Amino acid sequence: AQKVTQAQTEISVVEKEDVTLDCVYETRDTTYYLFWYKQPPSGELVFLIRRNSFDEQNEISGRYSWNFQKSTSSFNFTITASQVVDSAVYFCALSELNTGNQFYFGTGTSLTVIP
Amino acid sequence: NAGVTQTPKFQVLKTGQSMTLQCAQDMNHEYMSWYRQDPGMGLRLIHYSVGAGITDQGEVPNGYNVSRSTTEDFPLRLLSAAPSQTSVYFCASRTDPTGGFWPLHFGNGTRLTVT
Numbered sequence: 001a002q003k004v005t006q007a008q009t010e011i012s013v014v015e016k017e018d019v020t021l022d023c024v025y026e027t028r029d030t031t032y033y034l035f036w037y038k039q040p041p042s043g044e045l046v047f048l049i050r051r052n053s054f055d056e057q058n059e060i061s062g063r064y065s066w067n068f069q070k071s072t073s074s075f076n077f078t079i080t081a082s083q084v085v086d087s088a089v090y091f092c093a094l095s096e097l098n099t100g101n102q103f104y105f106g107t108g109t110s111l112t113v114i115p
Numbered sequence: 116n117a118g119v120t121q122t123p124k125f126q127v128l129k130t131g132q133s134m135t136l137q138c139a140q141d142m143n144h145e146y147m148s149w150y151r152q153d154p155g156m157g158l159r160l161i162h163y164s165v166g167a168g169i170t171d172q173g174e175v176p177n178g179y180n181v182s183r184s185t186t187e188d189f190p191l192r193l194l195s196a197a198p199s200q201t202s203v204y205f206c207a208s209r210t211d212p213t214g215g216f217w218p219l220h221f222g223n224g225t226r227l228t229v230t
Binding site: 004009033035037043044045047050052091093095102103105106107108 | 148150155156157158159160163173203205207216218219220221223224
């Protein structure tokens with residue numbers, strides 16, 4: 001079974017619109033970690049944020065915000081006032097303590113911001 | 116600080132040929148790993164290592180070999196290339212092999228085509 005599900009394969013928004021990327025995870029561990037990575041058209045993978053299972057506090061960093069909800073096993077990512085530079089593939093990932101902390105990646109969401 | 120360096124960036128092989136993808140990191144990370152990225156599949160773990168002399172299989176290890184003789188280097192060998200191994204390969208490292216909270220640092224990838 002897929003441990004990390006990103007149901008949105010592709011999203012297109014017009015510049016300055018807000019957009020939310022969904023991530024749903026599955027784990028039986030009580031200790032786990034969640035991550036978001038960005039892959040711009042140039043191809044490199046850039047780490048954006050991490051969260052541990054004990055910290056449900058939402059986080060805001062500039063135009064980016066993350067909503068972690070254990071009750072729904074979700075770790076969603078919102079970009080406010082999107083810009084063309086936000087166009088990229090975004091990956092959500094899970095690391096579980098009891099599986100040796102291997103990373104499980106979702107299949108990614110391709111975001112296109114139209115100017 | 117170079118981080119994680121992968122070579123080559125591009126490679127074309129004929130079916131049956133062998134080659135080694137190189138990966139080196141200068142961050143003194145104990146944990147290193149190889150992923151392949153295919154359209155619609157996200158990133159899948161091939162092999163990983165938690166320290167020099169220690170390697171283990173990931174989700175898709177068949178057709179690949181690894182070794183870890185030093186902390187810095189973690190080469191990936193394709194013994195007899197097949198078209199199914201056409202993919203983008205990423206090497207990644209992490210500071211603590213057991214600490215799942217630490218993010219992976221990725222190289223810039225190697226695009227491999229097998230004809």
